[in-house]
Amino acid sequence: MKKSVIILSHIGFWLMIWFLIFTITNLIPMLLPSKDFNPLTNWEAYTSAALTVGILSVPFYIFFFYTKLIIKNVKFLIYPLLLIAPFFIGHVIWGENNSYKYMDALMTLVVILLFGFLGGLFQFFTDWFKKNRLKTELERKNFESNFALLRSQINPHFLFNTLHNIDTLIYDNQDKASKSLVKLSDIMRYMLKDAKSDFVELQKELNHLENYLALEQLRLKTEKFLNYRINVNADGLKIAPMMLIPFVENAFKHSVDSGTENGIMIDISLENKTLIFVCENRFDHSDTDKDKVHGIGLETVKKRLDLIYKTKHQLTINTDNSVFKVKLEIELNEN
Structure with a gap:
């Protein structure tokens, strides 16, 4: 897979996530009573969605770059888990509502692991396409050399x-x-x-x-x-x-x-x-x-x-x- 295609696929993926978060943020005021939720302005919705995308990109790219090591040996899974642990711990310590902070922390961990999994999946398919393209290229060159020998x-x-x-x-x-x-x-x-x-x-x-x-x-x-x-x-x-x-x-x-x-x-x-x-x-x-x-x-x-x-x-x-x-x-x- 070409580098330009990889870059465009990443940009397209995060734009889709940003748009999804922005849409959900604008739908919440319509689903919840105003006393339970303070509507965001358009600018606040934009920035909130962008900030969320930035936070979610951290576990995504941690797993994206560590996937090759994890495939070789599962013990390397400890490194991305250690890197995303502060998100979970921080949510527990600084949660606003003690009665719900553990549940919120668990949900946060699930979302982080989900995006980490997506990052690993991106890396896996990127490597697969690269190897498949290289294999096809080698077969083509080998075939061309054989045919050149045959016809000459x-x-x-x-x-x-x-x-x-x-x-x-x-x-x-x-x-x-x-x-x-x-x-x-x-x-x-x-x-x-x-x-x-x-x-x-x-x-x-x-x-x-x-x-x-x-x-x-x-x-x-x-x-x-x-x-x-x-x-x-x-x-x-x-x-x-x-x-x-x-x-x-x-x-x-x-x-x-x-x-x-x-x-x-x-x-x-x-x-x-x-x-x-x-x-x-x-x-x-x-x-x-x-x-x-x-x-x-x-x-x-x-x-x-x-x-x-x-x-x-x-x-x-x-x-x-x-x-x-x-x-x-x-x-x-x-x-």
Whole structure:
């Protein structure tokens, strides 16, 4: 909680108490006969309410500043009690009417303890808001650093393999090698430039994904290993960048040998403004621990989905019969 908000909340609280006391002071003459009570002038009512607020603020701020110590160890409760004791003792000694002074002193003590409790409550909630805000800030910074790493990172194995494949193509198929270099350039440009925005055009995200798939296909032993379908009219829609690619990277990273058929299947469609992304890959159970660090990317994506799309997305991940399946539905925004 900001310091200005804390100060304003204190000022508002005491203004409310002053107004309440002032109102009660003006109502008393209407409720009691004049012989039992001498009405106060407006000025006397103002000053009387202000004086009462000043007296009540003493136990309030004593407990306000001692609450942290009391929470740590209840023995520190003795300090605020000792500081407010003179109010109680003074009321007993100097009470005007002996027959009622003990009752008046008890009522005074109750009011003092009440405002002391309110002071402690103010401090407790102030600390709670501060700690909660600090926790949220730390989580946000941690998330931002993870995402910055995720979107700026180019998998070195992917880059090495792609360059090696392009080098081979230069001798066998120069036209295909040239097109592959353009796709690699587009991937790097997207990751280093477009992905820095909070939202990008859906078509750019899909183009990035298709470029990635095209380069991955260069190293496949059979073209039938990868099957994908993108049936989307992305006009006017936007999506948070790098939202789909981690699932695809994960599929290639943990899939079976690329010489098999239907090792990876990807289907992307659009229903109204809801993007439906399905990615399946067959995997070998004995090889699932080969890269535990790779899961950090998926965890970051999950956090991003919860932060950006909240109730506007649904993510389900299932593992059944050596098939890892991801289904993601996102309600997209328009331009």
